Amino acid sequence: MNVQFHKWNLQIARIVVICLALILLSIPVIAQSDSGGTQSNDYLFNDSHFHLTNYVQEGIDIHDFLTIMGNKVGRVALFGIPLQQQWSYRVDADRGPTYYLNSDAPLYYYSFTDASIAMAYKSLSKEEQARFDPMITGFNPTDMYAADHIRRVLRTFPGVFTGIGEFTIHKEFVSAKISGEVASLQDQALDRLIDFASEVGLVILIHNDVDVPFAKPGATPAYASQMKALLKRHPKATIIWAHFGVGRIIRPVKEQGAIVEDIIKDPDLKNVYFDISWDEVAKYIVATPESTKNAAEMANRYPDRFIFGTDEVAPANQETYLKVYNQYEPFWKLLSPEASEKVRKGNYVRIFDEARRKVRSWEETHLK
Numbered sequence: 209m210n211v212q213f214h215k216w217n218l219q220i221a222r223i224v225v226i227c228l229a230l231i232l233l234s235i236p237v238i239a240q241s242d243s244g245g246t247q248s249n250d251y252l253f254n255d256s257h258f259h260l261t262n263y264v265q266e267g268i269d270i271h272d273f274l275t276i277m278g279n280k281v282g283r284v285a286l287f288g289i290p291l292q293q294q295w296s297y298r299v300d301a302d303r304g305p306t307y308y309l310n311s312d313a314p315l316y317y318y319s320f321t322d323a324s325i326a327m328a329y330k331s332l333s334k335e336e337q338a339r340f341d342p343m344i345t346g347f348n349p350t351d352m353y354a355a356d357h358i359r360r361v362l363r364t365f366p367g368v369f370t371g372i373g374e375f376t377i378h379k380e381f382v383s384a385k386i387s388g389e390v391a392s393l394q395d396q397a398l399d400r401l402i403d404f405a406s407e408v409g410l411v412i413l414i415h416n417d418v419d420v421p422f423a424k425p426g427a428t429p430a431y432a433s434q435m436k437a438l439l440k441r442h443p444k445a446t447i448i449w450a451h452f453g454v455g456r457i458i459r460p461v462k463e464q465g466a467i468v469e470d471i472i473k474d475p476d477l478k479n480v481y482f483d484i485s486w487d488e489v490a491k492y493i494v495a496t497p498e499s500t501k502n503a504a505e506m507a508n509r510y511p512d513r514f515i516f517g518t519d520e521v522a523p524a525n526q527e528t529y530l531k532v533y534n535q536y537e538p539f540w541k542l543l544s545p546e547a548s549e550k551v552r553k554g555n556y557v558r559i560f561d562e563a564r565r566k567v568r569s570w571e572e573t574h575l576k
């Protein structure tokens with residue numbers, strides 16, 4: 209009896225082990241990042257640059273956006289647009305402008321965007337929230353009190369934000385339209401803002417054109433040295449230079465590669481990254497086989513320093529949302545597997561997970 213009974217137990221134990229193995233094998237590979245972000249390896253990319261709302265603060269519902277992300281996009285750095293395009297009846301009568309190129313009426317800083325982004329995030333489940341990194345943008349970077357706005361938003365919405373930006377200093381067609389003082393890279397208000405963000409551990413996403421529109425060919429790029437000086441003044445801050453300084457008509461200057469490589473090679477600027485978001489940027493990179501090859505070589509040489517983003521604004525559907533990613537196809541093809549993974553996904557996780565950890569711990573010690 210004992211021998212028989214023993215054999216049965218063994219049989220049952222074997223069956224249990226086999227079942228367990230089968231169950232384990234069917235669970236998809238989910239890499240748990242230690243700041244709570246879940247990341248399936250099947251996504252195409254993480255998006256370091258996404259606007260949920262446009263220049264008149266209209267956008268899409270975040271739950272609809274989750275559907276648009278689907279299983280294509282893993283994590284998203286989420287923000288609005290810190291500027292409101294004014295609808296001036298004196299200027300545009302009944303035609304309400306929705307974009308800064310639609311009207312001569314001014315733009316003004318719009319702080320409520322942070323509250324609407326925070327409330328959209330808070331309307332999600334914990335699991336859904338793990339896919340987003342909300343960013344504070346509703347401040348005026350020429351105001352010494354901008355740092356205080358960020359502290360106030362963190363206090364009002366603890367546990368929500370991971371970074372600041374995208375905020376703008378020099379931007380073609382935009383900076384000159386903003387009511388009040390023109391933003392400057394040499395403004396102490398900007399240094400105070402970045403010092404505070406750096407102290408908290410917030411990722412900083414800054415839009416600053418490297419040059420002015422219609423610059424004389426061969427002229428020194430207007431803002432390259434001021435931008436480098438700003439970065440040098442904040443070696444501890446984690447800074448992403450949006451669009452590596454180019455724009456709709458701000459073409460890559462001939463020194464563009466040298467400007468980027470000079471920053472990458474500088475031991476004091478290890479915390480500076482470049483996002484390649486926006487279809488206006490992608491157009492330069494994939495313009496010719498040569499431009500694509502040059503950009504891919506740079507990314508293969510420094511795979512940790514470039515980060516993909518769409519810069520899409522409240523897209524209506526997934527096709528529109530994936531447009532920039534698809535535009536980069538010739539570029540992706542030339543990247544090494546390591547560089548491709550890092551630029552599309554890995555750098556995002558490393559940079560934003562570290563910021564999440566730091567900001568939560570700052571909140572723990574400073575807001576409780």
Ligand SMILES: [Zn+2]
Nearest residue numbers: 257259374519
């Ligand atoms: Zn943007």
